[in-house]
Amino acid sequence: MATAIAVHDLRKRYGDFEALKGVSFEVAQGEIFALLGANGAGKTTTMEILTGFRRPDGGSVRVLGLDPARDLARLRRHTGVMLQEAGFFPDLTVAQTVRTWQTFLTAPRRDVLEVTGLEGKADTKVRQLSGGEKRRLDLALALLGRPRVLFLDEPTAGMDPQARRATWNLIGELSAEGTTVLLTTHYLEEAQRLAASLAILNGGTVVASGSMAGTLAGRGGRVCFEPPDGAPLDELPLPAVLDENGRVVCRTADPDLAAQTLLGWAAERGVPLRGLEVRSATLEELFLDLAEEGTR
Numbered sequence: 001m002a003t004a005i006a007v008h009d010l011r012k013r014y015g016d017f018e019a020l021k022g023v024s025f026e027v028a029q030g031e032i033f034a035l036l037g038a039n040g041a042g043k044t045t046t047m048e049i050l051t052g053f054r055r056p057d058g059g060s061v062r063v064l065g066l067d068p069a070r071d072l073a074r075l076r077r078h079t080g081v082m083l084q085e086a087g088f089f090p091d092l093t094v095a096q097t098v099r100t101w102q103t104f105l106t107a108p109r110r111d112v113l114e115v116t117g118l119e120g121k122a123d124t125k126v127r128q129l130s131g132g133e134k135r136r137l138d139l140a141l142a143l144l145g146r147p148r149v150l151f152l153d154e155p156t157a158g159m160d161p162q163a164r165r166a167t168w169n170l171i172g173e174l175s176a177e178g179t180t181v182l183l184t185t186h187y188l189e190e191a192q193r194l195a196a197s198l199a200i201l202n203g204g205t206v207v208a209s210g211s212m213a214g215t216l217a218g219r220g221g222r223v224c225f226e227p228p229d230g231a232p233l234d235e236l237p238l239p240a241v242l243d244e245n246g247r248v249v250c251r252t253a254d255p256d257l258a259a260q261t262l263l264g265w266a267a268e269r270g271v272p273l274r275g276l277e278v279r280s281a282t283l284e285e286l287f288l289d290l291a292e293e294g295t296r
């Protein structure tokens with residue numbers, strides 16, 4: 001598949017502080033890609049360089065084959081951007097804001113208030129919108145120009161669960177129609193649900209990247225079950241601990257094999273393994289493991 005975004009050995013300093021220390025990743029056309037990391041990891045800096053708001057100190061970035069530092073005007077025609085702080089005019093209504101932006105475009109979308117669930121707020125002044133509604137307006141404006149690439153910096157921050165779900169559906173539909181989406185988020189469930197690929201940044205360096213499924217499978221997983229009657233944990237065929245709910249948890253590189261081993265052991269002893277659950281690592285587990293490894 002064609003590459004929509006290519007980032008190679010990207011570097012950025014703020015004075016003496018190195019915010020990006022050689023970041024590389026690629027996003028395929030039509031893919032949803034999650035850029036993840038703790039506060040200060042370098043996500044917004046990367047996003048700002050990709051959208052032409054900041055210049056890098058080293059490395060290269062290409063969006064649809066264009067360099068945002070040199071071809072910004074051409075690139076703007078094909079990209080939609082939702083950064084963390086939107087610059088709205090507070091005294092315009094929602095509808096006036098959209099109309100103002102539409103005048104800059106040749107064939108703008110006309111349905112952005114409907115798709116972002118803001119049609120009921122058309123006559124409300126921007127200053128009176130809630131935080132989540134402002135995010136939705138920002139998303140509506142990012143969609144106006146039918147972008148081929150969408151940059152979304154924490155798109156669902158402050159949204160209620162219903163608005164968040166509606167936004168996930170919308171992002172999924174846009175990707176299905178061929179829009180490439182690069183998003184950052186602190187909601188790991190959101191990233192796991194939406195993104196086909198990811199990069200996790202830590203202190204300006206990529207500490208994990210690749211397809212979501214492959215990255216999670218590569219971290220192994222866990223098998224959980226109720227403690228078997230009368231069998232102490234140290235008699236189990238695999239190392240195990242009790243979690244906070246009193247369930248037995250075996251963390252393992254190959255959860256399917258571990259489950260087979262445990263079932264064989266239980267059958268031999270004639271003890272049932274109640275509530276058996278076999279699963280890959282979640283993104284949250286991967287994220288927390290990497291954060292812990294980073295502090296060692």
Ligand SMILES: Nc1ncnc2c1ncn2[C@@H]1O[C@H](COP(=O)(O)OP(=O)(O)OP(=O)(O)O)[C@@H](O)[C@H]1O
Nearest residue numbers: 014015017019037038039040041042043044045046
């Ligand atoms: N204009 C600036 N001047 C100096 N330091 C900056 C500037 N912008 C960002 N930084 C620093 O660079 C680092 C990366 O910041 P960045 O905003 O890219 O992180 P982030 O991953 O987006 O974090 P968050 O999740 O909090 O949004 C941080 O340590 C931040 O303090």
